[in-house]
Amino acid sequence: MSGWLKIAGLGPGDDALVTPQVRAAIDAASDVVGYFPYIARIADRPGLRRHGSDNRVELDRARTALALAAEGARVVVASSGDPGVFAMASAVFEALEDGPEAWREVDIEVLPGITAMLAASARAGAPLGHDFCAINLSDNLKPWALIEKRLRAAIEADFAIALYNPRSASRPEGFARLLGILRETCEPERLILFARAVTTPEESLTITTLAEALPEMADMRTMVIIGSSLTRRVAARRPLIYTPRSAP
């Protein structure tokens, strides 16, 4: 059995951010599996089978990929960003643990990619230049109480905070509640970055303060980065923010 499964990160959107390792895996694949918009980023070619699927069916997609690889296919699961950060890698391991014994023999590799927070941070300067955390606000994966607990701990620790999926369809009020908690606990001048569709033609960057931030500034394509208390603007050619390397 010569099949394999590579869970590959396509990065945030720009093809210039796809690593040669991921490119080589796609070139060697017999099958690509993924959410429709990610599959659309992979060029068609003779002999390549494409298995696009809808959002919110990560486990079905993972099972499809494992079953194909177990039968000898060379399968790339296409993930945006990095597959190990709020993406397909954990879904594949969850499916593996619940699946048939034969799947455990599949040769599985995770190929890292540029995750959204790193792309957003780079475009805006270096807000993640000191200690930070990443929290996913996406629906249905955890109770709001846990999100709130993590947010309060992150503020207490004075981490910069990267928020993935800040405004999800089934929990649109979450981000507004989060801004409310920040307003209780942080100074109004705290810097916030809204980075939408980074590295794509629709990219927009907004650097604002907690006092000026509005829930509507975020949607499902937005990465939000809350600065730490030390994050500051740079007087440069274009608006940039960064967090210094040292803390008192």
Add this chain to the structure above:
Amino acid sequence: MSGWLKIAGLGPGDDALVTPQVRAAIDAASDVVGYFPYIARIADRPGLRRHGSDNRVELDRARTALALAAEGARVVVASSGDPGVFAMASAVFEALEDGPEAWREVDIEVLPGITAMLAASARAGAPLGHDFCAINLSDNLKPWALIEKRLRAAIEADFAIALYNPRSASRPEGFARLLGILRETCEPERLILFARAVTTPEESLTITTLAEALPEMADMRTMVIIGSSLTRRVAARRPLIYTPRSAP
């Protein structure tokens, strides 16, 4: 003045993880500036000036790069991993703020790369598949009291914890103290990944538990990832760990 400054992430070591965007910047550069081992990863060519420097002189290096770019050079600052994560991007902005007015006109871009925690996580499965934080244990950049406060907050939040520079030359005892705090607060079965020199020929991965972890398992080339309470082993072909996407 056609100079520019691109702060570029070379990733963890394997050239297959250098993005085409970074490769193009290196090809277009007149000058590369960086720590000797990173400069060594860039092929020599006629017309390319190489400015290698020692470790621990980040600000000097940043000033050299800014001064060259301000004079019209096309400068790449070579950083390992991602330049925005405990690397050169913040150092450049610090130098910019303290430098001559002319530097503020330099066209500066940060080019993201695969940071060590993402490479380590990918090699070991997906330990960062749920909410997580990143803490730098490097010397002299912050007081130990702040590290300890952040560590305790991260445990309270049940983040997976990525530790950069766990054993530094001037603070070798820090990681042992950190293990002591973990032993006070976490269960002995808590999973810990020691990922050394990931994606290089010297790579070694150790997945162990808090009960079995020893300070000597980490050195300056090691990335340590402490699992959350939910991080688990996968029964697969090789030892893998992951953190499920959802939490109760």
